Amino acid sequence: MDSYVFFRVGKYNFAIAIKQVVEVLDIVKTQILPKTPQFVVGVANFRGEILPIIDLTTMFKLNSTDELDKRYIVVLKYFMENTESFLGLSVDKVLGVSEGKVEELERLSQMPLQQVKQYTVSGVQLGDDFAFLLDIDGLLQAIAMEIMRYVNSKK
Amino acid sequence: MNPDFKNLFILEVKDLLQQFESDLIDLENSPERQELIDEVFRFVHSIKGAAGMYGFNEIVIIVHNLEEIFRKIKQGNLQIDKKIIDLSLHAKDLILRYLNVEKTPNLSEDLQNLIREFERLNPELKDFNKRFNKTSENQKTYYIIFHPDADIYQRAVNLTAIIEDLEGLKYSLVKPFEAHKNPEKFDIFWEIIAYVDDLAELDQIFVFVQDEVQKKILCDCNAFELQGFKEFYQSLGENFSADRYEKLRNFIQDQLKQKLQKQENQSVGQSADSLEVKEQSLNYVRLPAYQLDNLLKYVSQLITYNYQLQVAIDKSDTNQVKIISQTLQTLISEIKDYTLQLRLLPISVLFRSYNRLVRDLAFQQNKKVRFIIEGEDTMIDKTYIEKLYTPLLHIIRNAIDHGIETPQERIEKNKSPVGTIKISAYQSQANLIIQVQDDGRGIDLELIRKRALELGLLQQDEKLTDQELLKLIFSPGLTTSAKVDEISGRGMGMTVIRTAIGELKGEVEVDTEPGLSTTITIKLPVTLSIIETLHLSAGGINFLVPVFNIVSVEKLPVSQIQGIKDGRIDFRGETVPVLDLNKFLELKDGQQYDKRVLVILSVGQCKYGVIFDNVHGQISAVIKNLGAVFYALDIFIGASILGDGRIAYILDPFKVYKC
Structure with missing residues (x-):
């Protein structure tokens, strides 16, 4: 069984394979990145590297359930277009790391969330509950598409 | 002498030579610029002293000649013209050859010719050059028979001293033979083979016995440096015969021929392009001292934090360990970036090396070309510089050969008789862009179409857009040049360019306005810059x-x-x-x-x-x-x-x- 990082966005649980996660940060100081959609929180200085941060709550059009004064950043490292980059995902709460078994959503008797359908095809059992497993490549492509659409609309 | 110093000197001179070359070309275009003449003097002074110190005597001669020529120019007694620039560029090439290889074929001949030309411009140089000629032209290996008369002792000649002097020469073989087997009469003669810089050296030894000496020249070289010469001499045996001279002479001629052949074979590989010279020098990076100071500062910070970390660990202060470890990570990432920066060089190193090429090719083809460099401060990784040299060379050659028209043709087209080739570099998003633009005749799309049909790259009824047609020029074998010559036009140039740029994960684009211009754009990915x-x-x-x-x-x-x-x-x-x-x-x-x-x-x-x-x-x-x-x-x-x-x-x- 593989290990996953589990976190909460709105009232839903999500999971990302741990091999794609660099680390989890507490809230960091960000600076806005002009000309980007609302879900782009901004950029942060992550040990001398540029870390752009995406708010998954906004991106997934969900509402944070509790009045959270604190958010967590899940830092990913990814390769695209021959370059290595970092991306931070801002989430409501990180639940922890544990092993899990991947199942088809139907077998978990769950319907995929409409907003995240294109990058969640499976789920991971999490105790009595379960989490949507994020397909990172699909998520990154969706983010890139959204940004491109936004930039072009502003031209 | 520490060989490292000598290598450093060679590297430094190579840098200076490149600057010298571009100064000369600038000077040719604007002879009124006094500061460029001053640059030439600065160049001469920077290398003259050190060249002598490291034993590059020929280089001393060349720069001295240059200095005297430019002194006359500065005084207004000589006008800068193509001839002077040609000679100076030739002088630059010779200096480079003397720096690179011990001896290349015709090197000393080329040097003699150059010096003769310089003397024609400034006869005062003859005196200086004569002193130097003594050491090069009079180098000969002599075959001598010294047969003293029987009365040599009565004349109070110190025979022992003569033989000792001969044996004491740096390069000599002295062998006695008995002339007659008559023990009552003194009759011995010596066979001497000697190499000297100056005949006077020998004449001095034989000053009292001149009539008893027969001299013949074996070669205009130092036979002792030839492989197996001494062994061959020994193999001639202990008995004298008249054909010993002939045998020695033949041996030397054979050896010289072989040596020359070997050198020629070597030089074919290396002189084809001066590129090799470039690559050698690029294996070193010279840094401003402050960059090393900065590195040292980083290292001392590392040491401090490491010490603090040890203290925190000893105290089991987990919080403190966390904080220091984060600081360390930031520091290490900074050091990584900084170290990578040290590999970057300004692209001017690359661009300036084409100055000369443009000049020489334009003259060869009776064209007038102005070469403009833009964005030469753009920093680029040094591996790129090496790999871009050849593709850019092809692009620039193409521009001169196929792009720029002859002055008459340009005037007829209402263009300035002087064509322009502009090479520029700049940074765009995550890309380094290099552009070569010429204001020549552009690319004839119809001709590409025709050639592509001939080569079967295109079907008769196929319709292509202009952009698609332009892409075809990267196909092997496709050339729009009517004649194939030594410069370009074999139709392989563009293929070479695309392959080389492809290896760097870059892209090449061609754009043309028929009759007006051609632009080649190279786009390279830049991971760090x-x-x-x-x-x-x-x-x-x-x-x-x-x-x-x-x-x-x-x-x-x-x-x-x-x-x-x-x-x-x-x-x-x-x-x-x-x-x-x-x-x-x-x-x-x-x-x-x-x-x-x-x-x-x-x-x-x-x-x-x-x-x-x-x-x-x-x-x-x-x-x-x-x-x-x-x-x-x-x-x-x-x-x-x-x-x-x-x-x-x-x-x-x-x-x-x-x-």
């Missing part, structure tokens, strides 16, 4: 703008900025568009300013203004990309981290506003 920028701010956010594109920076009262009509402003008699960055990027800032900053940017032919809130100063910025998902956000080349840890966005002047 550094860019000279101006640090500005707007709406509380930091921005960096490449210095290369900045025309002017001006602080203006806010009232004047509010008065700008229709987003246009007068700048040096030109009306240019202006955009307010705060509005353009939808930045919010509560702060009020009395004055704001107008920066005029230039991109190609187009100029425009951008208004910022404040200007802070010039920064060398390490470009960091925002990540591939932000690819569409092309108004930023990337971002950079300022000294205090804040982030600044690097604006791409090519994308912020499009004229």
Whole structure:
């Protein structure tokens, strides 16, 4: 069984394979990145590297359930277009790391969330509950598409 | 002498030679520029002393000759013309050859010819050069029979001293033979083979016995340096015979021939292009001292933090360990970036090496070409410099050969008789762009079509757009040149270019306006690079703008900025568009300013203004990309981290506003 990082966005649980996660940060100081959609929180200085941060709550059009004064950043490292980059995902709460078994959503008797359908095809059992497993490549492509659409609309 | 010093000297001279070459070419175009003549003197003085110290006597001769020629020019007694520039460039080539190899074929012959030409320009040089000629032209190996008369002792000649002197020569073989087997009569003669710089040396030894000496020349060389010479001599045996001279002579001739052949074979491989010389020198990087000081500063910080870490671990202070470990990580990442920066060189190193090529090729083809370099401060990884040399060489050759027309042809077309080739480099988002543009005849699309049909790359009824047709010129074998010559036109050039750029994960594009121009654009990925920028701010956010594109920076009262009509402003008699960055990027800032900053940017032919809130100063910025998902956000080349840890966005002047 593989290990996953589990976190909460709105009232839903999500999971990302741990091999794609660099680390989890507490809230960091960000600076806005002009000309980007609302879900782009901004950029942060992550040990001398540029870390752009995406708010998954906004991106997934969900509402944070509790009045959270604190958010967590899940830092990913990814390769695209021959370059290595970092991306931070801002989430409501990180639940922890544990092993899990991947199942088809139907077998978990769950319907995929409409907003995240294109990058969640499976789920991971999490105790009595379960989490949507994020397909990172699909998520990154969706983010890139959204940004491109936004930039072009502003031209 | 420490060989490292000698190597350093060689490297330094190679750098100086490159500068010297481009100075000479500039001088040819604008002979009135006195400061360039001063540069020549500076060049001569920088290498003359050291060249002598490291035993490069020929180089001393060459630079001395150059110095005297340019002294006459400075005094107004000689005019700069093509001949002088040709000779000086030739002198530069010879210096390079003397630096590189011990001896290449015809080297001393070339040197003699050069010196003779210099003497023709300035006869006063003859005296100086004669002193040097003594050491080169009179080098000969002699075959001597010394047969003293029987009365030699009665004449009070010290025979022992003569033989000892001969044996004491640096290069000599002395062998006695008995002439007659008559023990009652003294009759011995000596066979002597000797190599001397100067015949006077031998004459001095034989001064009292001149009539008893027979001299023959074996060769105009030092036979003792030939392989197996002494062994061959020994193999001639102990008995004298008259054909010993002939045998020795034949042996020497054979050896010389073989040696020359070997050298020629070697030189075919290396002199084909002076590229090899370049690559050798590029294996070293010379750094400004402050960069090493900075590295040292980083290292001492590492040592301090490491010590603090040890203390915290000893105290089992987990919190402190965490803090220090984070600081260390930041520091290490800074050191990584900094170290990578050390590999970067200004692209001028590469661009300037084509100066000479353009000049020589243009002369060869009776064309007039002005060579313009732009953006030569763009920093580029040194491995790129090596790999770009050949593809750019092909592109520039093509431009001269196929692009630029002859002066008559250009005049008929209402163009300036002097053609222009412009090579430029600049940084765009995550890309390094190199462009070669010529204002020649452009590419004949119909001709490409015809050749492509001939080669079967195209079907008769196939319809292609101009862009698609242009792409065909990268196909092997396709050339639009009517004649194939030694310079270019074998149809392989463009294929070579595309392959080489492809290896660097780059792209090549061709653009042409038939009859007017051809532009070749090379786009290379840049993983790490550094860019000279101006640090500005707007709406509380930091921005960096490449210095290369900045025309002017001006602080203006806010009232004047509010008065700008229709987003246009007068700048040096030109009306240019202006955009307010705060509005353009939808930045919010509560702060009020009395004055704001107008920066005029230039991109190609187009100029425009951008208004910022404040200007802070010039920064060398390490470009960091925002990540591939932000690819569409092309108004930023990337971002950079300022000294205090804040982030600044690097604006791409090519994308912020499009004229």
